[in-house]
Amino acid sequence: MATKVRDNIVEIKKGQEGHGLLIERDGYVSSEVGNNKQLFEAYNKMNEAEGGEFHCPYPFIVDAVFQKFGIENANGRIYPEKVLKREVERYMANVKEKRAMGELNHPQEQVIDLSRVAINIVELHWENHTLVGKLEVITSPGFRKHGIISCQGDQVANLLLQGYKIGVSSRGLGTVTNNMGVLYVADDYEIVCWDVVSDPSTPNAWITDSYEKLQPFIESKETDDSKPKLFEELDKFNEWLSD
Secondary structure, three states: OOEEOHHHOEEOOOOOOEEEEEEEEEEEEOOOOHHHHHHHHHHHHHHHHOOOOOOOOOOEEEEEEEEEOOOOOOOOEEOOHHHHHHHHHHHHHHHHOOOOEEEEOOOOOOOOOHHHEEEEEEEEEEEOOEEEEEEEEOOOHHHHHHOOOOOHHHHHHHHHHOOOOEEEEEEEEEEEEEEOOEEEEOOOOEEEEEEEEOOOOOOOOOOOOOHHHHHHHOOOHHHHHOOOHHHHHHHHHHHHHHO
16 A cells, blocks of 8 residues: 555555655765765864864765666666656756755655755756766754754764765656556656655665766666667657657
């Protein structure tokens, strides 16, 4: 059975079909990868040099892999290319207007609660079938100056600075359909936001420091070319059903 959420919207769980809230844990913020590691090492050195006085990076921006199309995730469903690219294009208006905000943990609803906002996405672009970009952790003046945790973003920043990994996860509304045994997200899908959570679902989705260093975590053209013919045919069949 699907889990009920507010306003009669249900969350479509792993392996389920139907219309409702779709949550995908698709990425990570890690202090051990790329420029993030350099950022946190610099933070530690600065604090040591200042005799333990607290200093927080500001603005607190890291690079991320957000989501992928055409790959079955841990929830057992696939986001078709034209569906996810269309929605990302629409969502870019939020990014440009500085309102691409996300919460700490997923609420069981389709609206963003400003009291729980922790991050804001500042840049998105595609690399092959992987959505990458940058997000800013929203910290308070009290945390930046004294390490006092007073909001959700402070909590995320504190965990990162302590070396913990933080997941990045999409939240959206849409329908999951079964086409010849494969679960696809239908054309009615709408992105709500990306939140920060504890774990990912999309394989090899990580946050790193640069475009070049993202390459090991992005499916290559060879991966696409070697995709089983069955899935190629299923992709075509799904596109035909959606037209």
